[in-house]
Amino acid sequence: MMMGGETTHRTPNASQETYIKYETVKGYFLQDDDKTDSSKFNFKTSNFGLINRSYETDSSLDPTQAKTQWQRFANHVELLNTKSAGNVQYKVLFMGRHGQGWHNVAETKYGTPAWDCYWSKLDGADGIVWDDAALTDVGKKQAEEVCEFWRTHLPEQGGGIPPPESYYVSPLTRAIQTAEITFGKLGIATFKPVVKELLREAIGVHTCDRRRPASYIREMFPSYTLEADFAEMDPLWTEDYREPRSARKVRMTELLDDIFANDENTFISFTSHSGAIGSLLEALSHRKFGLETGGAIPVLVKAEIVNGERKQPTIEPSETAPSCTVNPTQTASLASL
Template sequence: MSTSDRSSVVPVPSDAPRDFHFRYTVQKGHFLQSEDGTDDQTFDFKTQNFGLINRSYDTDIDEEPPQWTRFSNHVRVLEHSKKPNESFKVLFLGRHGQGWHNVAEAKYGTKAWDCYWSVLNGTDDITWSDAHLTTTGESQALDVNKLWTSQLPHGIPAPETYYISPLTRTIQTAELSFANLSLPASRPYKPVIKELLREALGVHTCDRRSTKTEIETAFPHLVFEPDFSEADLLWEAEYREPISARTYRFSMLLDNIFAEDTHVFLSLTSHSGAIGSILEVLGHRAFGLETGGVIPVFVKAERVQGARMVPPKEPSDAPPLCEEPPI
């Protein structure tokens, strides 16, 4: 498929189109990040137990078990007693740690980054094409690892499935976040690469993924979703994915996960823009994440007959490019 052909197609999962989709509802009252009164500019998930609200549930037998254990039991009971067209899941949405593209944008400024630097592979001894983590980014991922380490003995449910964007910085983040944890034997860290979990597509070289062979060589233990292509077929040098297309992409991604994955507690390691779109699809309030940040979301999905409406193709979301870097 040529670039001109691809540009008229909104990306969809590799499986066949479905004649149904899901309506998502955030179950508020469980995580502070879902509450309107929580300030995302000052909130620190690391000191707030991932944001889990200390409360009782009607499923509590007594108040002795840790808060995470009681929450997990509450979720399991809801999932067990669900209606045939319903599904309950808890999504741990993790943003990658600081990457070299973040450093470059901070160095040159967002305006100059968008119109000039972002289309290059790198400069000044910085490479940001399919950007890797900086040492700061690695430290941020290790901070998440410490939080999981401290909470696993207190009942936090380890993810049953680990989904990761195919971009290198997200893979590195997940590797560090979940390395050497005391995970249950039934829930090993077995990361699955999902093509559609990546950042906004096009123009910025930091969002162009490596080939499947290159990814496999660097991370041989990864599992790729079916029909994952060798080359990056979604990224285009002259077309930046508009918000409407990105929202549709993540709607299709979530529909795919909720239709195919019977597990309840899932980890999705992705990007700031991607997580923003996921939150929008779920009906969650906007909530900004720092690099390395994690936000859990408790969601009910209701199956609705009829395919999702494909949005019309819109102009590229990238601003006009500059021939020279702006001063």
């Protein structure tokens, strides 16, 4: 975290003989507790899942001034960084899933088997366009609800949640729209979002996961910065190779390495996708935790530079779309009845 213009911790920067080991520090959020049911959990009614507890660092606070749970947590994380060894740092990642997109509507309409084997490879059908899917009105409302949650929980409103100091966004339209609706109207001075290529959803086959040209993003979202070397045309998407989960975990680990080595801020926002967030959680050794559209999850992360070479997982074959066992156009006709 930046305090008075100076950083309060050192940023690990792994060499070729070392790597960054990521660990979820448990005991701070309900979401990292195995007893918490993700299908029933609502972060907006549970203070983002922050557990009501005391910290050994509470004694460093002025006893004459009451502090919220989030303010005491932020103080605790700051002191963790201050007292940590030079090869260790802590960050709090707020990971938000985009609101409902038109691809979500289409998958529900046709059913997942027909969607995976046929419809997902089209740009759209039946008056619906899901190529680099945009948000539906429902998706926009979901993002607005998250915006209101942030608004009422920021320090100015007495909630004490530290606003993110850095904002990273997937290059897919629905994620950028979600970030803009969620944070753009809050007047947060640090809201200077950066579009990161690696933060996107599983790559390939599904047209909803093929991004638009860089020039389109610049024109439609001029306040967003594209990371260095961001290509004009999508360099990753292919029509015949669907990125498997093991490869997605490697990609998300590469993203984490980039951010932890180059961003000295402590509270960081990711606006992304269900698959991408699932792989981020896996890379952070967090338990599986599903997010509904518009959902979000915070994680306290310990990053430590260790000697040796990171063990890479075996990459499974491409998750190529399965063959249809039924006529997908017939399935669509039945679904409309």
